[in-house]
Amino acid sequence: MMLLAHEGLVEVRPQSGTYVSAIDPSLVRQAQFVRESIEIASLAQCAANFTAKHEKELRRILAAQDRCRTRDEFYPLDEEFHRTLLDIAGHQTAWAAVSGAKAHLDRVRYIGLKGYRPIREYAADHRRVVDMLVAGDLAMAQQRLREHLRFVLTDFQRIQRALPEHFFTGDQTTARRIARPPRQNKAN
Numbered sequence: 001m002m003l004l005a006h007e008g009l010v011e012v013r014p015q016s017g018t019y020v021s022a023i024d025p026s027l028v029r030q031a032q033f034v035r036e037s038i039e040i041a042s043l044a045q046c047a048a049n050f051t052a053k054h055e056k057e058l059r060r061i062l063a064a065q066d067r068c069r070t071r072d073e074f075y076p077l078d079e080e081f082h083r084t085l086l087d088i089a090g091h092q093t094a095w096a097a098v099s100g101a102k103a104h105l106d107r108v109r110y111i112g113l114k115g116y117r118p119i120r121e122y123a124a125d126h127r128r129v130v131d132m133l134v135a136g137d138l139a140m141a142q143q144r145l146r147e148h149l150r151f152v153l154t155d156f157q158r159i160q161r162a163l164p165e166h167f168f169t170g171d172q173t174t175a176r177r178i179a180r181p182p183r184q185n186k187a188n
Contacts, residue, residue: 021168022166022167022168023104023107023108023166023167023168024104024167024168025156025160025167025168027103027104027105028104028105028108028156029153030101031101031102031103031104031105032105032149032150032152032153034097034098034101034102035098035101035102035105035149036146036149036150038086038091038094038097038098039082039085039086039098039145039149040142040145040146040149042085042086042089042091042094043085043089043138043141043142043145044089044138044142045089045090045091046085046086046088046089046133047133047136047138047141049088049089049090050088050133050134054088055130055133055134057084058081058084058085058126058130058133059130061077061080061081061084061126062081062123062126062127062130064077065077065078065081065119065122065123065126066120066123068119068123069119070119071110071113071114071119074113074119074122074123075109075110075113078109078122078126081126082095082098083095085129085145086098105152108152108155108156108159109152109155111155111159111163111166112152112155112156112158112159116155116158116159117151117155122148122151125144125147125148125151126148128144128148129141129144129145129148132144
């Protein structure tokens with residue numbers, strides 16, 4: 001719980017309980033910037049290192065994504081795809097930086113996988129990036145990846161309109177209770 005509180009995902013209120021924090025739009029936009037900056041910058045080294053073995057690994061992930069029917073099936077494969085691109089680039093530790101920055105962004109991404117854009121479109125985005133890497137077209141691979149990563153911002157706007165109660169607006173402390181308050185001892 002302390003780690004979740006540190007990430008801004010829960011609020012622990014003494015003598016009251018633990019609550020799920022509202023999504024902070026500012027943190028979503030900042031995380032998107034960090035993620036896009038790191039992933040786009042690393043794609044040049046990914047392209048330089050790219051081999052048939054790497055293509056096979058990415059195609060394996062794409063085939064698994066094509067079989068997904070739910071966001072719960074797709075989400076870990078989406079993470080694996082992006083982490084694999086960084087691994088190919090030789091930037092394995094960069095994934096930790098990306099992951100550490102994107103807690104609020106991931107909440108929007110996860111909601112977005114439920115009906116705001118079909119899963120097959122996300123998988124098609126990934127396929128286009130791989131196809132450009134295989135073709136040796138770095139500029140187009142970077143453009144495709146950038147477009148893919150920025151789609152979350154479109155989802156974000158739609159989700160904010162549809163589910164405003166999930167977002168922090170600056171003038172509230174919106175949080176939903178996730179645990180019962182601590183029991184108080186009653187004196188007899």
